[in-house]
Structures are given as C-alpha cells and as structure tokens.
Amino acid sequence: MGIKEKRDRQKEEFRREIIDTARKLFIEEGYEAFSMRKLAQKMGFSPTTIYLYFKDKDDLLFTICEELAEQCLLELTEIRKQNLDPVKKLRKALLFHIKTGLENPDHYKVLFFVHPDIYGSQTEFMQRPSIARDTHLAFKDIVKECIDTNQFIKADPETITETFFVATHGLIVMSIFKSNYPWTDRDTLAKKLVNGLIRGYQRC
Amino acid sequence: MGIKEKRDRQKEEFRREIIDTARKLFIEEGYEAFSMRKLAQKMGFSPTTIYLYFKDKDDLLFTICEELAEQCLLELTEIRKQNLDPVKKLRKALLFHIKTGLENPDHYKVLFFVHPDIYGSQTEFMQRPSIARDTHLAFKDIVKECIDTNQFIKADPETITETFFVATHGLIVMSIFKSNYPWTDRDTLAKKLVNGLIRGYQRC
DNA sequence: TTGATAAACTTAACAGTGTTAAGTTAACTT
DNA sequence: AAGTTAACTTAACACTGTTAAGTTTATCAA
Numbered sequence: 001m002g003i004k005e006k007r008d009r010q011k012e013e014f015r016r017e018i019i020d021t022a023r024k025l026f027i028e029e030g031y032e033a034f035s036m037r038k039l040a041q042k043m044g045f046s047p048t049t050i051y052l053y054f055k056d057k058d059d060l061l062f063t064i065c066e067e068l069a070e071q072c073l074l075e076l077t078e079i080r081k082q083n084l085d086p087v088k089k090l091r092k093a094l095l096f097h098i099k100t101g102l103e104n105p106d107h108y109k110v111l112f113f114v115h116p117d118i119y120g121s122q123t124e125f126m127q128r129p130s131i132a133r134d135t136h137l138a139f140k141d142i143v144k145e146c147i148d149t150n151q152f153i154k155a156d157p158e159t160i161t162e163t164f165f166v167a168t169h170g171l172i173v174m175s176i177f178k179s180n181y182p183w184t185d186r187d188t189l190a191k192k193l194v195n196g197l198i199r200g201y202q203r204c
Numbered sequence: 205m206g207i208k209e210k211r212d213r214q215k216e217e218f219r220r221e222i223i224d225t226a227r228k229l230f231i232e233e234g235y236e237a238f239s240m241r242k243l244a245q246k247m248g249f250s251p252t253t254i255y256l257y258f259k260d261k262d263d264l265l266f267t268i269c270e271e272l273a274e275q276c277l278l279e280l281t282e283i284r285k286q287n288l289d290p291v292k293k294l295r296k297a298l299l300f301h302i303k304t305g306l307e308n309p310d311h312y313k314v315l316f317f318v319h320p321d322i323y324g325s326q327t328e329f330m331q332r333p334s335i336a337r338d339t340h341l342a343f344k345d346i347v348k349e350c351i352d353t354n355q356f357i358k359a360d361p362e363t364i365t366e367t368f369f370v371a372t373h374g375l376i377v378m379s380i381f382k383s384n385y386p387w388t389d390r391d392t393l394a395k396k397l398v399n400g401l402i403r404g405y406q407r408c
Numbered sequence: 409t410t411g412a413t414a415a416a417c418t419t420a421a422c423a424g425t426g427t428t429a430a431g432t433t434a435a436c437t438t
Numbered sequence: 439a440a441g442t443t444a445a446c447t448t449a450a451c452a453c454t455g456t457t458a459a460g461t462t463t464a465t466c467a468a
Contacts, residue, residue, distance in 0.1 A: 051455095051457080158387065158388060162393055169374040198404070215445095255427070
C-alpha cells in the first residue's frame, strides 16, 4: 500500500500549496478582493479543483486563519509560563491580543466575521478541541490566577475573561474597519484600555 | 415655479418610499441577504431606478442607518440634560449604546462594516456636521464632566471617550457576529464591562 | 501489454451580485 | 404641435460562489 500513502502525501502537499497561495493572495489583495477564481488562476488550475480539497470558501479561509491563531496560542502559552506577577501576565496577554489583531487585519476579519457559527454553542465549543477554545482557556487561567492571589476582586473568572476579551476585541475591530479611527495613537489607547480595565477589577 | 416644487416633493416622497421599503427588507432578510435587485422587485421597479435616487448600495444603506443613529443621538441628548451625577450619566449612556446596538444588529453592521472611510480623517470628521460627530461629542462632554468634577482621574477626555467607545463597541460586535457569544448573560456582561471601565478611571 | 477502475481535473452552466450605457416612454414647456 | 426634459427600462458587463457532468490521466489486475 506504499503508493496510496504516497498519493495521500501528495494530496496533502497540494492542500498546503493551496493554503499558502491563498494566504499570499489574501494578504496582498485583502479581505474584500479575495476570490476563489483569482486563487485558482494564480495556481494555474480551474476554480473547481479547489473544491476537491476544501468544502467551500469559508472552509479554506478558516483553515488559513486557524494557522495564525495557532501561533498566537503558542505566544500566549509562553507568557503563561513566565515567572511574573499574574496581573502583569494578564496585561501582556491582552496587549499581545491587540497587537496580533492589528498586525493581521485580514486574518482577524475572517476569524471573526465569516462563518458566524462555526464553533457552535458554549458546550459544543468547550467539548470539541480547537485553537480558539485553548486560547480562551489560557486567558481564563491567567484571570483565575489574578483572582486567586487576591489581586482582583472576587468575581466569576469566566465573566471577567469575557469582559476583557470583548473590550480588546472592540479596539481591534474598530481600528481594522475604520482606518481613520481611533484618533488617539493606537498604542496609547491600547495601554489606556488595558490598564483601565485591569484597574477596574483590582483591589485598591 | 409651483410645478417644479411639486415634482421635487414627489421625488422626495419616492426617496422616502425606497428608504422605508429598504429598511423593511433589510430587517426582514438581514444584512447578508439584502440586495438591490430584491428591493427593486419588492417596489415593482427595475433595479436601475434606485440608482436615480441613490448613488449606490452603500449610499442607500447608510442613509437608513443614519436615521437610526439620529434616534440614538436624541436619547443621548436626553440623558445629558438629566440632573444626575455625571458618572451615572456616563453609565447610562454607555449601557444605552450597548442596548441600541444589540437591538438593531443589522443597522449596526452597516453603520460600522460597510463604507469603511465615509467619515474621512479626524479633521474632516470634526468639520463636517454628521450624526456620528454629534454623538461622539455628546459622549465626550459627559466624560469631561466626570473629569472636571474630580470624579475621574486626570486624563485626556478624548482618549477616555475612545477607550469607552471601543470597549462597548466590542461587546456589541461580538454579540452580533457570534450568535453564541458571550456565554455570560449579555445584560450582566454589559454591566460588568461598563462598571469595570468606570471604576478603572474613578478616583478611589 | 491491454482493458478496467478510480482518481484528478476541466468545461459549462446555474443563479446570483452591483452597476452602467443606451434607449424608450411619458410629461411638461414654448 | 414640436421640442425638451425627466423618469424609467432593457440589455449588458464583469464579476461572485458553487455544482453536475464530462474528460483526461494514472494505477492496477489479467
């Protein structure tokens, strides 16, 4: 059965080639201008061929974005391991989230604005392994540390995690979609937002 | 010149009819399913007719959304007038922003996710009158009040306004685009977010 | 080596989209 | 009544994602 395995590997390689070309096109042309036909042309294949490797456009785009999310998770795991004050870890993690979003606007758009229901309900999200789930859990663990060491006021870690997440998400999304906003320098605003939020939950 | 005025009025009325039908279709079918051709069919006209009244699709959709934004501004002005503690006013205003966004997801989507650069740069935004500008200024004024009465720490009102805005924006956007998120009850999260943020900027 | 089988890929089409140039009909003015 | 202008339509362009059906190519057994 050596030949079948070889074919499988070749198929896997071609899949990779599609992903890589798509990512390039996607970054070059941006979210709105990307199309399956353009991708096919760039690869020298007919558009239909791609459908033999990916269910549909969303499936392909999502695969690309999950690969980026994987890199983020790695960085986040790195921060968690550091021997730092949990609050400082949280600040780092939140600022990293913002930085990654701003540096990869197209990926971020796909990750949050196509396929509205890919992860399903909360239970489905938590049961099925995914990078998004692991990222969420990593964030939540840092928040938990802040609460357990009495640096944060007593509250539900899940709620606080979600609060932090939507806030930083808002900054990223606003910056990506309204290129002239915010008017305050983005780094300054990011710091103000993160510090403000943290202070809001810190014991004083 | 009575006849010309009459025609102008009729034209204005027809414009209104388009807006009203479009809004209905838009709310019924949602952001993704709306199309100029469907609208034209619903009105019993050819698609091209609409282009005699609106420059393009974005122009039409934006008109609809600005009308909703106008209602929001009215409510916001109402809150400002109330004889309340400025911090309480700010809390009310922010919660109202969230409420309006969640109750009008389709309008909110158009307002923030089509036509990325309609308002131009900061100077352009501040010079040209628009509902968006007035809303921003109303928010900023409440923030200013909080700082001037020494309830908030000393900081640039513009920066704090933007911080608050992007945070609440994030909650709305996340709720709209990911129907299964957040998992924490939306009202609870809205309160936690707003209270947390305010506490982060309050003197203690 | 030949014929059958299966995989890989393409053609052509469907059903849409926003938008515009050119043409037609209807209304008003002189 | 003839000319002008405004209102509206037809037909087309240039796209989009997606699929059913057909063709080519490669692998395998006889």
